[in-house]
Amino acid sequence: MNDGQNSHAEGAHPSRTGILRWITTTNHKDIGTMYLVFSFIMLFVGGAFAMVIRAELFQPGMQIVQAETFNMLTTMHGLIMIFGFIMPVFVGLANWMIPLMIGAPDMALPRINNWSFWLLPVAGTILLSTMFMQGGGPNFGWTFYAPLSTTFAPQSTDYFIFAVHLLGISSIMGAINVIVTIFNMRAPQMRLIDMPIFVWTWLITAFLIIAVMPVLAGTVTMMLTDRNFGTSFFNAAGGGDPVLFQHLFWFFGHPEVYIVILPAFGIVSEVIPTFARKKLFGRTSMIYALASIAFLSFIVWAHHMFMTGLPLAASMFFMYATMLIAVPTGVKVFNWVATVFKGSLTFEAPMLFSLAFVVLFTIGGFTGLMLALIPADVQYHDTYFVVGHFHYVLVPGSLFAVFAAMYYWLPKWTGHMYNETLAKFHFWISAVAVNLTFFPMHFLGLAGMPRRIPDYALQFTDFNQIISVGAFVFGAAQLIFLYIVIQAMRGKGPKATDRVWEGSHGLEWTVPSPAPYHTFGEPPAHVERH
Amino acid sequence: MLGLKNLRLLLSAGLATFGSAAFASSYNMPVGVTPLSASMHSLHMTMFWVCVGIGIVVFGVMTYAIIKHRKSKGHVAANFHENTHVEIIWTVIPFIILIAMAIPATKTLIEMDNTEAADVTIKVTGYRWYWHYDYLDEELNFFSHPTTTQEEIRNLVAKREHYNLSVDQHLVLPINKKIRFAFTSNDVIHSWWVHELGVKKDTVPGFITESWAIITKPGIYRGQCAELCGAGHAYMPIVVEAKTQEDYDAWLSEMKAQKNPS
């Protein structure tokens, strides 16, 4: 195995070949690639579930699946997308880019890095296998409230709990690795304040992960003992409280949604300055805003519980704290716009996805603010309004940022420019389809359609059909992306320069394209200061 | 390439028009028939217009920049990358807007919380997958089962009007009286939601939650369970029938006579 001593010259090759290389690798680029491949496989699996869901919802009545199967599909769609796609894909980007961006030779704990990755296919297999067990897989929503997920849940739930534990361990180890790498392995001249924003977002995200993934672990363990060992954490009969489950879950769950958006903010903060050929506006306040958002994310969890009968004082506190998050988030949006304003703009795929992110994530933010108002939330909660809200922040939000990152850094990873024309197709079809799919959901919610239902009242048919068509088009458009990435990995397309993009800044652009197997064996000579 | 960028503008305009057309129709939150539902609607519309206003400004600036500040048009990038004054302004102004929104929201929230001095109290129990209503001061209680058939669900016969929104026994209530709801569940967490009454509350097994409404117009108001509760979650509707006091009293005597024939 290679260690940091670099007995080879800079840019040497992996020591093993074939399958064994990938199983035993401790190289951050290899591990990053594996995370990315795994997560995109999961994106298509979760997406396939969504296609079945939307096919069933195309018309009222039950045409394709039974209600219990539908509940399982919606549950698995959520679990796979969150734990199988969006979290691992950001870890993959972190693995590839953090060492390159801070001038480090690798991550701080390379073997733990390997274990963190390989836990994922194991956990994913266990989770997906529950769908084929007696009684079916998890069917209680990705939020798995008790007692639906304890007393009334299928037998496979204990395996679901085990999978969640494995996913959590992987995440925590990855987060520890990120923090140690960032604190200990930066190029000597790089102070924390000089770090790229993407690295900042991952530093904060990693702390969030360490704070809340263990709470999830504790919660599912309590579920396990309630189910199998006679405890009554969430069972009123034994002196427990189902609402306690919700407090525990959402104490994890709210920071979790910031875990899956903060790295997206970081990506957009890297891409926009490059294609605007202008420095990020308000760098310092961007960092303060990130820290405020992360702090606030810990004290708003009960805004997911406004209908559970919270006492007045608690309701007021959580309403105000939730509204407050709009302030630092707004600052970030304004700063991105100010970066674009009076720049010298070009619109390659990374920029298209980032600009769409700013507009469409903001729309998701607006509906979030509407949801914060408790009296209005009486009419929004558990309806398609909420489904529209979170899909806006996750799909044209997080996912678009991921696409931006992929197009932005793919030439650095593969040494070849991706097909820009096809990428623009991918963008435009996705951008139109994503709005066609998720915008009408707000109206469905306002009109009275609850969420997590396989069948609905007749007046909801038209919009459901529009949504389903949009979803099918969106799903199909991702095949274009798959083709583009595979072609770039196969070495098709013009060779990329080291700099790749005219307006790019940062250490990752000082190494060759494709990036050599080992980089920054020696710290970089020059670091940009802020 | 200019054409493609304008396409995006067109799209946003289209969505806005589509959106506003929809808002005039049944696709918006209803004003409803209770004072609380009307407050909820007005809060919703106010926040909506605030967001539209902010959106127009922010997206307007972006759109302007996308059109005018392109490299292909020869625009050269400016150098500015910070401005403390501006940052303070766009931190303070949103903060003020939020405080302005919080005031009416808090007022309605406090009103929602006060279930005292009710004229009628109903104990509502969620079951998998139907509801039970108990008129606590009247010694009358009954189950309310969905009446949509399996044949309709499986597309073997045509779906009737109010598909998935009809029950065998309506919850009948008098208008212009304060109705207090006491909720619980017999199994998992359900949620009782009637759109036009502006009432939604989770029903928690072993615990009690409360809500209230004053219905101002006679009529039939349909709702649904709003918390995933298993296979039948989509199939446990709620139907409230509000009657004038005389009609309600008549209905009440008739129901009691049926349940306790003497």
Next chain:
Amino acid sequence: MLNATKKSNVRLAAILLTTAFGMLLFAFAMVPLYDAFCEMTGINNKGGRVRVEMPTEVDTSRSIKVKFITHVHGDMPWEFYTAENTLEVHPGEVKKVLFYTKNNAASDMSGQFVATISPGQGTRYVKKTECFSFNRQFIDGLDEKEMSVVFFIDKDIPDDVEELILFYTLFDDTLGAKT
């Protein structure tokens, strides 16, 4: 990698791992903390199971309407009701309310009653000196039982609380009783 960096990496990693473990313990600590917090503030409407001393004076200037609501959970074959639906109570006044339970099954069973009080801000002012929810209740097959709750409302109850609901859920505890 220099040995010094490696050591520092492992040390920092150990600190972070300990923090993660601490958060796990925090999750479990939430359980008793939640109960304590709820007892203090009445948030989850459960109220204390602590026996209390009798009050000394009655505040006749105000009266509070207390409603009693019962529910038999699941498909337990018992009946459970009270004759008195609603009571007017002065703060400090001790009241006794009777409840009736009937086991409609042929076999002996036991039930656990769980009491909750609404609204939350009134919960900690309801003091029960005697309540059938304090213990498991055994009833032979086809037999019935009369049970009582003796309670008073603390004088310090805020002025804006004028009504209370005392809600009892009956759970089947037969299996639990056997172990």
